[in-house]
Amino acid sequence: AEELLEHVLEEDFILAVEGGVAAIDTFFLTIGAQGESGYEILEKLAAKAKAIFAVGTCSSYGGIQAAYPNPSKTCGISEVLSQKVVNIPGCPPSDINIIATLSFFALFGVLPELDEQNRPVWAYGKCLHDMCERKAKFESGIFAEHFDDEAAKNGACLFKVGCKGPYTYNNCPKVKFNAKTSWPVAAGHGCIACSEKNFWDEFGNYEKPMANIFSYAKLCNEELKQEFFLEEQIKILEQIDFEFESNIKLILQNIAKNKLGALLVENYKKSFEKNYAFIEQNFDENPMPSKDFWKYLEISFILVKGAFLKDKNDFLIAAKNYAFKHASPYDFKLNMNAEKPKLDVSKSFRMTLIYLCGGLDFEGVAYSILKAFEDNIAKISSLKAS
Incomplete structure (x- = not known):
């Protein structure tokens, strides 16, 4: 086997790697009569390969053995190689994702289009x-x-x-x-x-679901520690086309106009009777258009808690106390092609109803909403800067 490997080094080849690499404590994997470490063999092969593919989550990111506290100090191969690595993650990845990616390079001699994590866009580009x-x-x-x-x-x-x-x-x-x-x-x-x-x-x-009550540890995540929505970010929202209906009774009526939305509102009503009753008692049928970012947070708070938001800091604190780093998606629509940027949040209130019915807590909803605003404001700021 070692002789064959040495022979391969004299030919043109692509390198497909399964499994993470222990590049610090290399003794976690030694192979063959010479006792070479997996890391040494990886470096030797990578230096001669025409292209390198990390097949599976372990070789892409470290995988299960890299989980905390990671005693073997395992990582994905791209973290220790200077060459470009195409990641094909999955535990396992599908046969189609593996074969199609390798075949693309074999047929055309170039790598497929990759995303920011060096994954093939055709396979990993959609949620x-x-x-x-x-x-x-x-x-x-x-x-x-x-x-x-x-x-x-x-x-x-x-x-x-x-x-x-x-x-x-x-x-x-x-x-x-x-x-x-x-x-x-x-x-x-x-x-x-x-x-x-x-x-x-x-x-x-x-x-x-990723609710705080089910977390086993609070992640040490700088993103959760930062101050959400500084004054400059609020000013950006004030300068764009940003308006939404803030009468919750009308919001629920709009959501219920289609079949799926009607079922959603009905399920929210069944699961959160107190909240629904509060909305019925405190809102009429008159439209209340708003451009106020804090009003969006108040509406969301009412949907979650069935009460008025007395202190806006309560919303911010809840978001910062979320125990996870991944925000639940909100379908804000940002149009950068208009005369001035337009942020449409009118359909996003349904997401709060969905996540509540699905077991997400206030902290998860708060964090996800603020993260959605933050991401869109960052896009607007980037456009202005360019």
């Missing part, structure tokens, strides 16, 4: 959740409470029992596994985000 056959149930607020309940068997969304699909970028629902037989969510278990970096540590309990 898994958006392709899921259970998404209509998610939009309707219909969630399985247990894996064996009738709702789960009838296609209910698995977010409440831990599905991490909204945070995962992969094409599993399209390419499936085992000759396109099925994939985990169709088979009845939620996505565990296995193709995402640090999935073992950062996504919490695999059969619970």
Whole structure:
């Protein structure tokens, strides 16, 4: 085997690596009569390879063995190589993602288009959740409470029992596994985000939503420590086209205009009777257009708590106390092609209803909303700077 390996080094070849690398304490893997470490062999092969592919989450990001406290100090191969590495993450990745990526290079002699994590865009460019056959149930607020309940068997969304699909970028629902037989969510278990970096540590309990009550550790994350929404960020919102309806009763009526939205509002009403009653008692039928960022937060607070927001800092504190680093997606629509930037948040209130019905807590909702605003403000600021 070692002779064959030496012979290969004299030929043109591509290098496909499975498994992470222990580059510091290299004795965690030694191979052959010469006792070479996995790291030494990796460096030797990478130096001569025409292209390098990390096949699987372990070689892409370190994988399970890199989970805290990572005693072997394992990492993805791109962290120790100077050469470019194409990541094909997944635990495991689908056969199609592996073969198609390798075949593309073999046929055309160039790498496929890659995203910011050096993953092939064709395979990892879209959110898994958006392709899921259970998404209509998610939009309707219909969630399985247990894996064996009738709702789960009838296609209910698995977010409440831990599905991490909204945070995962992969094409599993399209390419499936085992000759396109099925994939985990169709088979009845939620996505565990296995193709995402640090999935073992950062996504919490695999059969619970990412609510603080289910966290086993508060992540030491600088992003959570920063001050949300400084005065300069508020001024940016004031300078763009930013307006929304702030009468919650009318907001709920607008959400309920289509079939999925009507089911969502009905499920919210059943699950949060006190909150719904508060809205009915305190709001009339008159439109209340608003351009106030803080009013958006107040509406969201009422939907979550069934009470008025007395101190805006309560919302900010809740966001900063969220125990996870991944925000739940909010579908804000930013139009940069208009005369001035336009941020449309009118359809995003339904996301708060969905996440509440799906078991997310106030901290998770607060963090996700502020992160959505922050990301869009950053895009606007970047445009202004350019």
